[in-house]
Amino acid sequence: MEQVLLQAAERIRVAKYLTAFSGAGISVESGIPPFRGPGGIWNKYDPAILDLDVFIRQPERAWPAIKEMFLGFLSTEGEGGVQPNAAHNVLAKWEAAGRLKAVITQNIDGLHVAAGSRDVVEYHGHCRSLVCLDCGARLPLNEETTQAPVPRCSCGGLLKPDFVFFGEGIPPEAMAAAERAARRTDCMILVGTSGVVYPAAALPMLAKQNGATIIEVNPGRSDYTASIVDIFIPLKAGEAFERLEQLVG
């Protein structure tokens, strides 16, 4: 393990355009349950509630679960609120120090932004705001704006949380920014991502095709491990980044 960490730290130190690509695994140590797998969110809720068509046709069915999820265990507010962990924090520090250029995340929990990362591509959106499906107006997502059983805009339109629902396209700006970073990076660190959610999952392949070294931090092997990964660190995100930070200096 020590050897692998040293090798990764050396590669990170000499990178000219270091990027990170994160998935649900980076936030598990912050207390956010993964969407898939045992104990996952989709064991408790029907994923159909976050399908755009279902949401538009039956918003009264989707909203109670959305409120429970996003004002409950995904909330960063107050005492019990979720907080960034060492992995988010080290990435933010590296960016502030000029070492890391961008984070591309598939997560909607907003923890990279909460940790202080600035150049963050939130590929699947985030849950800080609501968008009106009729007029495009945006409001913050909080207790106040989601009081009604089915929250509506002042124009009467349906308000939808600002993350990408199933059956909805990736926001074009996010897609373009992520692809730019993936083409430009010479070293991409994959953190806690299984590589099964497309089109996001293709970004590390794009980086690899453009000559990047791929480092993977993941307690278990993913679809990437045997195919494109150069350096595999089989640790949880928080521990891996604490140790990498010490080694990178």
Ligand SMILES: [Zn+2]
């Ligand atoms: Zn509106």
